Amino acid sequence: MTDKRSKLRRIIMDTRTLPTLPSVINKLNSLSDNEKSSIQEMAKIVSSDQVLSARILRLANSPSYGFYRVSTISNAMILLGVNVVKSLALSSSIFAIMEKDSIGLWEHSLAVGTVANLIARKLGLPECEEIATAGLLHDIGKVIISIKCSEAEKDIIRLVHEKRIYTMEAERETIDTDHAEVGGWLSKSWFLPDKLSEPIAFHHDVAGSVNHRIKTAVVHIADVLICAGGFGNSGETFVPPVQKIAWDTLKLNEQILAELVDETEDKLVEVKNFCLEMMGD
Numbered sequence: 001m002t003d004k005r006s007k008l009r010r011i012i013m014d015t016r017t018l019p020t021l022p023s024v025i026n027k028l029n030s031l032s033d034n035e036k037s038s039i040q041e042m043a044k045i046v047s048s049d050q051v052l053s054a055r056i057l058r059l060a061n062s063p064s065y066g067f068y069r070v071s072t073i074s075n076a077m078i079l080l081g082v083n084v085v086k087s088l089a090l091s092s093s094i095f096a097i098m099e100k101d102s103i104g105l106w107e108h109s110l111a112v113g114t115v116a117n118l119i120a121r122k123l124g125l126p127e128c129e130e131i132a133t134a135g136l137l138h139d140i141g142k143v144i145i146s147i148k149c150s151e152a153e154k155d156i157i158r159l160v161h162e163k164r165i166y167t168m169e170a171e172r173e174t175i176d177t178d179h180a181e182v183g184g185w186l187s188k189s190w191f192l193p194d195k196l197s198e199p200i201a202f203h204h205d206v207a208g209s210v211n212h213r214i215k216t217a218v219v220h221i222a223d224v225l226i227c228a229g230g231f232g233n234s235g236e237t238f239v240p241p242v243q244k245i246a247w248d249t250l251k252l253n254e255q256i257l258a259e260l261v262d263e264t265e266d267k268l269v270e271v272k273n274f275c276l277e278m279m280g281d
């Protein structure tokens with residue numbers, strides 16, 4: 001591993017240097033290892049942080065999860081699962097740091113989460129909530145790069161436009177790693193399960209995902225669909241191609257794709273309204 005890359009990895013894996021709310025998440029991590037801990041106990045810990053709870057409930061009621069009416073943290077844990085709630089705590093805390101600068105990326109992330117859920121349901125896949133969450137978090141590495149390497153981020157954006165290359169390529173050229181790998185490191189440092197960390201780490205390289213390729217393929221397709229629709233801001237100047245392995249893994253065909261594009265358009269109106277509402281206060 002190069003110097004730059006290992007230095008960045010060290011910074012990211014050291015949770016103390018991350019601008020999040022580690023006390024609650026660390027407590028949750030230690031509890032989930034202990035089989036005796038109940039959902040009620042975990043819910044009590046999360047609920048002790050009111051700002052965080054409010055953010056989690058808001059996301060739990062977002063279009064990414066198909067509009068449940070979730071009003072308490074313990075209901076969110078029962079309906080969405082402990083890992084999903086933990087991921088929502090993580091993503092909302094990290095995105096909160098970026099605030100207004102990251103509206104475009106927030107819109108992109110929520111849209112990918114929503115469409116990932118749509119695809120998962122259409123294909124009758126299990127664990128739709130996990131897939132939606134992986135979609136919501138897939139570009140979290142970009143947020144981390146922007147927080148941890150703000151100078152490099154400017155170079156990355158400049159390169160993408162000057163050389164007309166993908167963000168991944170510009171990132172590798174500038175910091176010897178990319179947002180997918182950084183997202184993978186982050187999910188490991190937060191003890192997220194492989195079913196979330198693999199789609200995050202391999203959403204631009206579906207073949208690299210070994211244990212959860214179906215989930216990774218869904219997130220990849222959702223990402224491409226949202227880029228192609230021009231919704232939000234993924235940071236790309238042109239649309240990445242659908243990887244054949246993703247298409248084959250999900251056994252997609254032209255007809256399913258056409259239906260997905262139609263259904264996506266309807267859903268995006270909901271996502272847009274949700275984002276406007278969120279940014280409103």
Ligand SMILES: [Fe+2]
Nearest residue numbers: 138139203204
């Ligand atoms: Fe990405």
Ligand SMILES: [Fe+2]
Nearest residue numbers: 138139223234
């Ligand atoms: Fe993306």
